[in-house]
Every structure is written in structure tokens, then in C-alpha cells.
Amino acid sequence: MELNKVAVIGAGLMGSGIAQTCAQAGYEVVNVDVFPGALEKAEANLSALFDKKVQKGKMTEGEKCEILGRISYSSTYEDVKGAYLIVEAVPEKIDIKKETFANLDQYADEETILVSNTSGLSISEIAAATKRPHKVMGVHFFYPAPVMKLAELIRGLATSDDTYRTVREFADRIKKTIVDAPEFPGFIVNRILVPMQNEAAFMVMEGCSPEDVDNAMKLGANHPMGPLELTDFVGVDVMLATMTGLYEGFHDSKYRPCPLLETMVKAGHLGRKSGRGFYKYE
Numbered sequence: 001m002e003l004n005k006v007a008v009i010g011a012g013l014m015g016s017g018i019a020q021t022c023a024q025a026g027y028e029v030v031n032v033d034v035f036p037g038a039l040e041k042a043e044a045n046l047s048a049l050f051d052k053k054v055q056k057g058k059m060t061e062g063e064k065c066e067i068l069g070r071i072s073y074s075s076t077y078e079d080v081k082g083a084y085l086i087v088e089a090v091p092e093k094i095d096i097k098k099e100t101f102a103n104l105d106q107y108a109d110e111e112t113i114l115v116s117n118t119s120g121l122s123i124s125e126i127a128a129a130t131k132r133p134h135k136v137m138g139v140h141f142f143y144p145a146p147v148m149k150l151a152e153l154i155r156g157l158a159t160s161d162d163t164y165r166t167v168r169e170f171a172d173r174i175k176k177t178i179v180d181a182p183e184f185p186g187f188i189v190n191r192i193l194v195p196m197q198n199e200a201a202f203m204v205m206e207g208c209s210p211e212d213v214d215n216a217m218k219l220g221a222n223h224p225m226g227p228l229e230l231t232d233f234v235g236v237d238v239m240l241a242t243m244t245g246l247y248e249g250f251h252d253s254k255y256r257p258c259p260l261l262e263t264m265v266k267a268g269h270l271g272r273k274s275g276r277g278f279y280k281y282e
């Protein structure tokens with residue numbers, strides 16, 4: 001097992017950003033996704049992002065090649081072998097997470113720590129899909145992962161102190177500021193942030209324009225992005241899944257998801273990634 005090798009499962013918005021973050025910190029990274037198309041897209045996007053950084057003078061051509069050279073892409077779990085830590089960033093559905101962890105448990109080395117980037121599902125439940133629940137923990141990253149400074153650390157009921165220590169060291173190495181979050185839906189940030197985005201969607205449903213809602217929050221509360229811009233940025237489907245997780249997890253009507261979000265997801269208006277959400281994109 002190599003202490004310099006990590007694996008990231010999932011090459012979507014979060015997974016590819018986490019892989020980038022780890023490679024920038026000097027890790028050898030294998031980014032695994034069972035859909036080869038997702039890997040190609042992740043590789044092309046990262047290359048384009050780095051080209052822009054080189055053009056802006058924020059990175060040299062040499063640094064770009066070095067970091068890109070530390071990331072390999074794979075569509076098979078077998079390539080996680082040798083990683084001392086694996087970060088899972090697959091879609092936010094408990095059955096998919098459990099299946100992924102059961103697979104990782106089979107293919108990863110015995111000593112490997114398995115980390116989930118879930119934004120609110122139960123770490124203990126995910127850990128129970130493995131035979132190593134003491135080696136399972138939550139590390140919640142924020143989008144865009146290479147830019148956002150925070151990582152929420154979430155222990156499951158069975159997480160060992162050794163696992164926690166190793167994960168803290170990993171978070172330090174990738175230069176994230178850490179907070180310990182309780183194992184309840186939404187942890188800290190999403191429990192506060194996502195109901196605000198949901199409320200903003202209710203205001204649009206009641207007739208406000210998205211521009212007015214966003215400008216109000218940007219200029220009146222100094223938020224870098226308005227709540228609806230942010231929803232489009234992260235994905236309307238991702239935001240709705242988090243809100244639904246709060247609603248189902250706390251059994252509290254105050255977390256009821258806005259029906260407009262449900263309609264938008266059914267229509268395929270998922271935000272930037274689909275070209276249309278609260279706003280239209282080229």
C-alpha cells in the first residue's frame with residue numbers, strides 16, 4: 001500500500017474536483033468511474049481549466065503537466081489497489097453508495113480507509129455495507145472542491161480513532177480547514193445553506209424574478225453568488241436531493257422541498273450542466 005496513492009470514485013463535478021485537489025497536493029490519484037464517458041469529460045475539463053490557468057499566468061506549463069501526470073483514469077475498481085485512502089463521490093442515493101462501498105470493500109487493500117463525500121446520508125449506514133466499518137468516515141467537500149476551503153469530517157458510529165486521525169492528516173495535506181460535523185442530515189453547511197436555496201425557489205414560485213432574489217442576497221447579504229445562481233451552479237437535482245434528505249431524515253415539514261424544484265428536475269432543467277435551470281446558459 002502506498003501512502004502517496006489515493007483513489008477517487010466518481011468523475012462527476014465533485015469527484016473530478018476532489019481528484020484535482022489531491023493531485024495538486026502531490027498525491028498520485030486514480031479517478032475511477034464505471035462510465036468511460038464521464039472519465040473522458042473529466043479529463044478534458046481539467047485540461048481546459050489548467051490551460052486557462054497557464055494563459056492567466058497562474059500556473060506554468062510544467063506544473064500543469066506534472067499535476068495532470070499524477071492523475072490516471074480508470075473504469076475498473078481493480079485499480080484502487082495500493083491506495084491508502086479512497087474518496088467516494090458517486091450520486092447521492094443510498095443504494096448506489098452502499099453498492100459502491102461493498103465493491104470497494106472487495107477490491108481495496110485490507111488497511112485502506114474508505115471515505116464518503118456524501119452531503120448528508122448516514123455514514124454508519126454506508127459503513128455497514130462493508131466488513132470494515134471502523135475504517136469508514138465522511139469527508140464532505142464543497143463545490144468547486146479545489147477552491148472551497150472547508151471539509152466537514154463526519155464520524156460514523158463505528159469509526160475508529162486511528163481512522164479519524166489519518167483522515168485529518170489527509171485533509172491537512174490537501175489544505176482544507178476542518179470542522180467536525182454531527183452525523184445528521186445536511187451536517188452543518190447544507191443544513192443551513194440548502195433550506196435558504198429552497199426558500200429562494202419558493203419565492204420564484206410565488207412570482208419573484210430569479211435576478212431580484214439573487215441580487216438581493218448578493219448586495220444585501222454579501223453572498224458571492226445568489227441562492228438560485230448557486231443552485232444552478234451545483235445542480236438543481238443535487239440541491240433537491242439534499243433537501244429531500246433533510247425532509248426525510250428529520251421527519252420535519254419545515255424541510256419540505258419546493259415543488260418548483262421537483263418540476264424543474266422532471267423537465268431536465270438541472271442548472272448549468274444541462275444548459276438551463278433558473279437561468280439559461282450557452
Ligand SMILES: C[C@H](O)CC(=O)SCCNC(=O)CCNC(=O)[C@H](O)C(C)(C)COP(=O)(O)OP(=O)(O)OC[C@H]1O[C@@H](n2cnc3c(N)ncnc32)[C@H](O)[C@@H]1OP(=O)(O)O
Pocket residue numbers: 017049053056058119141142143144145146147148190193224225230234238242
Ligand atoms: C453540493 C454540496 O453538498 C454542497 C456544496 O458544495 S454547496 C456550494 C458551496 N459553494 C459555494 O457556495 C460557491 C459560491 N461561489 C464562490 O465562492 C465563487 O463564486 C467561485 C469560487 C465559485 C468563483 O469565484 P469567482 O472569483 O467569481 O470566479 P473565477 O475568478 O472565475 O474563479 C476563481 C477561481 O476558482 C476556480 N474555479 C472556478 N470554478 C471552478 C470549477 N468549477 N472547478 C475548479 N475550479 C474552479 C477558477 O479556476 C479560479 O482559480 P484561479 O484564481 O486559480 O484562476
